[in-house]
Amino acid sequence: MSALLEVSGVSVSFDGFKALNNLSFSIDRAELRAVIGPNGAGKTTFMDVVTGKTRPDEGHVLWGEPPVSLLGKSESKIAMEGVGRKFQRPTVFEDQTVQDNLMMALKKSRSPLAVLLFKPETPDFARVEELADVIGLDAVLSRKSGELSHGQKQWLEIGMLLAQEPKLLLVDEPAAGMTTAERQKTTQILRDAAKTRAVVVVEHDMDFVRRLDCKVTVLHEGSVLAEGSIDHVTKNQQVIEVYLGR
Numbered sequence: 001m002s003a004l005l006e007v008s009g010v011s012v013s014f015d016g017f018k019a020l021n022n023l024s025f026s027i028d029r030a031e032l033r034a035v036i037g038p039n040g041a042g043k044t045t046f047m048d049v050v051t052g053k054t055r056p057d058e059g060h061v062l063w064g065e066p067p068v069s070l071l072g073k074s075e076s077k078i079a080m081e082g083v084g085r086k087f088q089r090p091t092v093f094e095d096q097t098v099q100d101n102l103m104m105a106l107k108k109s110r111s112p113l114a115v116l117l118f119k120p121e122t123p124d125f126a127r128v129e130e131l132a133d134v135i136g137l138d139a140v141l142s143r144k145s146g147e148l149s150h151g152q153k154q155w156l157e158i159g160m161l162l163a164q165e166p167k168l169l170l171v172d173e174p175a176a177g178m179t180t181a182e183r184q185k186t187t188q189i190l191r192d193a194a195k196t197r198a199v200v201v202v203e204h205d206m207d208f209v210r211r212l213d214c215k216v217t218v219l220h221e222g223s224v225l226a227e228g229s230i231d232h233v234t235k236n237q238q239v240i241e242v243y244l245g246r
């Protein structure tokens, strides 16, 4: 079986500067992957390419089974095909309750055909409760999202993305600004989410990556510098030099 996402030979230049330089790597279905690298390594540009925000100068981005190219597709089309992206800052509707936020996300996920066939206004409370349980917010369903902690808002947004049942979820620095307990919970949410879909976590925090306990891809100057377990990559001399600065 082929990979879910195959990035091969992708290069992106900004004013002659190569943000991605012949980048190649692949992500399997139901895989948790951490993508790490120093500032400017190309992590954001990689996510921009996969989500259709940036078009590469060279290379291929293949997706699904049978593999089709994502290049040239709009951001909304790529999202509809099952690529979800979570930006660093949580974007939830602060004046709405947790339940309403999840409900809105569920409604958004319904195809026009499903809306025609089933009553669009039918609230799917069971699914909302299931999602709230997955993200650990079942006890605060009726609370306004604006009253949640930073960590809880991040989980809510992950839940809203999961409501749309992505095949691939790209998550940008989910642990930033979280307490130790929140980071532990986030690890569990992401690991659980990756049981049924691919989850790619772009992260700076090595302790957090270690806890994710997954394959790690290290980017540097727009290419893959090393790949493997966290123990494997952190023993790599080049990684130590460029990433850990030793």
Ligand code: ADP
Binding pocket: 014, 015, 018, 019, 037, 038, 039, 040, 041, 042, 043, 044, 045, 046
């Ligand atoms: P990371 O997310 O790993 O910090 P980025 O993908 O944001 O790295 O950036 C890679 C390189 O490309 C950086 O040197 C950055 O300054 C440059 N870059 C990214 N986006 C642009 C842009 N829109 N215009 C010019 N340079 C950019």
